[in-house]
Amino acid sequence: MAGHVQDRWYKTETDANGKESRTKSDRYGTGLRYRARYVGPDGTEKSKSFPDGKKRLAEKWLSKTETDMDSGQYVDPRAARTTFRQYAERWLVTQGGDPNTRASMESQLRLHAFPYIGSRPLGSFQPEHIREWLAKLEGSGVRGPYARTIYSNARAVLSAAVDDGYLHRNPCSARTVKAPAVERKRVVPWTVPRVFGVRAALPERYRSMVDLGAGCGLRQGEILGVSVDALSFEDGLLHVVQQLKLSRSKPVFAPPKGGKLRDVPIPEPVADALRAHMKQFPPVEVTLPWATPDGPKVTKQLLFTGPMGNHVWRTSLNEEAWKPALVAAGVIPEPETKEERYAAAREHGMHALRHFYASALLDGGENIKAVSEYLGHGDPGLTLRVYAHLMPSSQERTRKAVAAVYDAARATR
Numbered sequence: 037m038a039g040h041v042q043d044r045w046y047k048t049e050t051d052a053n054g055k056e057s058r059t060k061s062d063r064y065g066t067g068l069r070y071r072a073r074y075v076g077p078d079g080t081e082k083s084k085s086f087p088d089g090k091k092r093l094a095e096k097w098l099s100k101t102e103t104d105m106d107s108g109q110y111v112d113p114r115a116a117r118t119t120f121r122q123y124a125e126r127w128l129v130t131q132g133g134d135p136n137t138r139a140s141m142e143s144q145l146r147l148h149a150f151p152y153i154g155s156r157p158l159g160s161f162q163p164e165h166i167r168e169w170l171a172k173l174e175g176s177g178v179r180g181p182y183a184r185t186i187y188s189n190a191r192a193v194l195s196a197a198v199d200d201g202y203l204h205r206n207p208c209s210a211r212t213v214k215a216p217a218v219e220r221k222r223v224v225p226w227t228v229p230r231v232f233g234v235r236a237a238l239p240e241r242y243r244s245m246v247d248l249g250a251g252c253g254l255r256q257g258e259i260l261g262v263s264v265d266a267l268s269f270e271d272g273l274l275h276v277v278q279q280l281k282l283s284r285s286k287p288v289f290a291p292p293k294g295g296k297l298r299d300v301p302i303p304e305p306v307a308d309a310l311r312a313h314m315k316q317f318p319p320v321e322v323t324l325p326w327a328t329p330d331g332p333k334v335t336k337q338l339l340f341t342g343p344m345g346n347h348v349w350r351t352s353l354n355e356e357a358w359k360p361a362l363v364a365a366g367v368i369p370e371p372e373t374k375e376e377r378y379a380a381a382r383e384h385g386m387h388a389l390r391h392f393y394a395s396a397l398l399d400g401g402e403n404i405k406a407v408s409e410y411l412g413h414g415d416p417g418l419t420l421r422v423y424a425h426l427m428p429s430s431q432e433r434t435r436k437a438v439a440a441v442y443d444a445a446r447a448t449r
Contacts, residue, residue: 116159249389
């Protein structure tokens with residue numbers, strides 16, 4: 037056995053003749069009687085106490101502990117008492133990469149995981165606790181992709197806890213635990229008239245944003261962060277190397293999403309539009325921190341600036357320019373009163389221009405790998421999953437190919 041069970045109510049004494057006898061100890065009749073003791077894998081002694089009449093239970097527990105150590109399933113009881121929140125907060129500090137992503141993970145866990153499962157010891161987790169937590173999330177209105185992201189963060193914490201020996205098995209891995217459902221909606225690209233209708237309805241200083249979205253597939257943050265040195269008209273390329281984003285509510289320059297730097301071909305009509313834009317609205321030097329609010333200062337000549345000569349604030353652009361343009365183009369309804377807010381238009385945000393760009397490339401016969409590269413996707417499989425239904429049908433090509441074979445056969449008869 038990995039250790040032994042000590043009876044703390046009795047002690048063994050040896051008389052002058054070397055004869056041993058059991059006598060009552062000072063603890064007799066008080067406290068937990070039996071203490072199961074063993075030496076753990078780290079070389080330190082550990083123990084667990086049991087009440088009077090439970091010696092066989094202590095022996096059974098000690099035997100299981102030995103079996104767990106032999107099979108590699110042992111979890112230190114002290115580690116198992118660590119709460120989900122205690123471990124998660126330490127784990128978050130070790131996460132590298134984008135500090136803004138780490139801040140977002142911390143916020144999601146603090147708001148939506150800690151209040152429900154934060155105080156639970158890691159060693160006590162069962163699949164039912166995760167199922168109950170997810171049910172409470174859904175009941176509070178947290179659903180869809182956001183709920184899936186929160187769940188993924190909690191699962192990552194528990195996976196790390198398994199690796200570090202705080203619990204034996206991730207309860208999220210149980211077959212009965214289902215990640216929050218995400219409704220997969222097919223992308224419906226804008227039509228050409230809608231794209232140019234919205235463009236015409238935007239203030240002049242913002243119109244070429246549509247050219248970069250629909251003509252080069254840039255994300256909104258990448259459009260807002262385009263600088264003069266990113267444009268190579270001679271080579272016909274746009275170097276997508278940065279975006280303008282918020283970090284802890286502060287504007288910063290940062291690498292594109294996922295750190296995917298890329299070169300995108302600039303179609304000649306887009307190049308003409310950008311040249312005309314820069315002539316009418318000369319680029320302005322803007323200095324912002326890099327990546328985080330306390331990052332090093334970087335100065336860029338931005339193509340798009342606000343009327344006062346500073347960078348464009350995304351929220352102001354969306355509410356004061358983009359949504360009014362959607363109304364003018366008939367995409368969303370006009371508010372009935374001045375006090376009423378514009379209708380929610382998530383599917384008609386500036387990201388819709390990327391969908392238009394992807395559909396135009398696929399319709400033109402461009403291969404999925406190139407489309408993925410130009411969009412800045414990390415995996416062509418993602419591009420295929422999102423846009424496969426937009427790829428030209430092979431049916432007509434099949435008909436023509438087979439017909440050509442039959443025509444050739446008939447010609448030889």
